[in-house]
Amino acid sequence: MTTTIRKITPNLWFDGQAEEAANHYISIFKNGSIERIARVGEDRDVLTVEFELEGQRFVALNGGPHFRFNEAISFIVHCDTQEEADYYWDRLSEGGDEKAQVCGWLKDKFGVSWQIVPSDLTDMVTDSDPAKAERVMKAIRATAKKLDFAALRRAYAGE
Known part of the structure; x- marks a missing residue:
C-alpha cells in the first residue's frame, strides 16, 4: 500500500489520547476521516493516527506526557x-x-x-x-x- 506523502503535515503530540482525539475531530468536521493507524508492541497499542479534516492531513502521536x-x-x-x-x-x-x-x-x-x-x-x-x-x-x-x-x-x- 502506497500513501501519497504531503510536503507538510501537522503532527500533534498526545499522552495516550491520539485515537480518541482523531475520532473527536472527525466527528466535528463534515469532511473528516481516519486514514490509517500504526500500532506497536504485543498489545498493539496505538502509536500514530493519520487523519484528515477538510482536506488537511494530520498525524496524532501518542508520545507520552513530556510535552503539552x-x-x-x-x-x-x-x-x-x-x-x-x-x-x-x-x-x-x-x-x-x-x-x-x-x-x-x-x-x-x-x-x-x-x-x-x-x-x-x-x-x-x-x-x-x-x-x-x-x-x-x-x-x-x-x-x-x-x-x-x-x-x-x-x-x-x-x-
Missing part, C-alpha cells in the same frame, strides 16, 4: 456564517478550558488551540484603509469569547 499543547500553535477555522461559527465553537470548546476562550480563540478538551473566525476576517484586518482595519481589531479585542461576525462587519463598515 499551548497557544503558540493554533488551528484557524474559517466560517462563512455565525451559525457555522457557533457550531464549531460549541463542539470544539466542549470540555475545554473556559479561561482560554478569548477573542475567537478556544482550547479544546485535549489542550489544542483553535481560532473560529469569519472567512473574510483577513480581508477586513488587511484592508488598505487603516481606519477600517483598526475598527475591526478594536472589535476583536473587545470580544470576551466567541466572535460576533455581525459586530465585526459593522465595525468594518463604520457603523
Whole structure:
C-alpha cells in the first residue's frame, strides 16, 4: 500500500489520547476521516493516527506526557456564517478550558488551540484603509469569547 506523502503535515503530540482525539475531530468536521493507524508492541497499542479534516492531513502521536499543547500553535477555522461559527465553537470548546476562550480563540478538551473566525476576517484586518482595519481589531479585542461576525462587519463598515 502506497500513501501519497504531503510536503507538510501537522503532527500533534498526545499522552495516550491520539485515537480518541482523531475520532473527536472527525466527528466535528463534515469532511473528516481516519486514514490509517500504526500500532506497536504485543498489545498493539496505538502509536500514530493519520487523519484528515477538510482536506488537511494530520498525524496524532501518542508520545507520552513530556510535552503539552499551548497557544503558540493554533488551528484557524474559517466560517462563512455565525451559525457555522457557533457550531464549531460549541463542539470544539466542549470540555475545554473556559479561561482560554478569548477573542475567537478556544482550547479544546485535549489542550489544542483553535481560532473560529469569519472567512473574510483577513480581508477586513488587511484592508488598505487603516481606519477600517483598526475598527475591526478594536472589535476583536473587545470580544470576551466567541466572535460576533455581525459586530465585526459593522465595525468594518463604520457603523
